[in-house]
Amino acid sequence: MNTKKIIRIKSKDEIGVLRQAGRILSLISEEIKRSLKSGITTKDIDSLAESLMKKHKVAPAFKGYRGFPCSVCTSVNQEVVHGIPKNRSLKDGDIISVDLGIIFNDFYSDTAFTIGVGTITPELKRLLDVTEKSLYVGIDKARPENHLSDISHAIQTFVEAHHLSVVREFVGHGIGRNLHEEPEVPNFGPAHCGPILEEGMVLAIEPMVNLGTYKTRILEDGWTVVTEDGKPSAHFEHSVAIMANGPLILTQK
Ligand code: MG
DSSP states (O other), X not given: OOOOOOOOOOOHHHXXXXXXXXXXXXXXXXXXXXXXXXXXXXXXHXXXXXXXXXXXXXXXXXXXXXXXXXXXXXXXXXXXXXXXXXSOBOOTTOEEEEEEEEEETTEEEEEEEEEESSSOOHHHHHHHHHHHHHHHHHHTTOSTTSBHHHHHHHHHHHHHHTTOEXXXXXXXXXXXXXXXXXXXXXXXXXXXXXXXXXXXXXXEEOOEEESSOSOEEEOTTSSOEEETTOOOEEEOBEEEEEETTEEEESSOO
């Protein structure tokens, strides 16, 4: 058996399809952001996402994936990722991470954001700001000739300089005709390690950043990841194509 881990290189045409998919996903993501307010349930967010996906004629990538029951992941406060939408109302001062993926013309696209509900504390605002900025710090390293771990190292260095911690147990990934492809993209580690990045690689880069310890555990539902110390966590993600002249963020307008 060939166990060599292959990073699939996408053609220009394939990147064109991934860009279309990413544009649609960013429209859906923006509309969900606008709907988030105190009183709505995470199940409402899932229903909205599903109807938007239907409207844009794309399929939810997460529904049924390894048995996941919904179209989006909704992770509130100390929940890191993979929260299952349910009848839980958001309230003023909460933070919520929404992770969404679609399938468009046989290609996957994946993005995530964290947002405050109503007024959040300055501490939470800083958590969100640093996490979002760390994503762009990582994306900036997604260039030909860099090593994969230059992305990881840049994210960790940035986050820790702000006295926050990066989750170790969950990482980013390659993306294309599959939701999760090689390589894994950790948000931590030394620089100048791992594969050399090449034009045509497509990566979902997704720092998960905690206010307290980086350690996490999984709840009894088998999905929801929470911080071990119960402190809040944030998550931002873009799908990014590595082009000759640098990174192309696919999941934006
Ligand atoms: Mg992802």
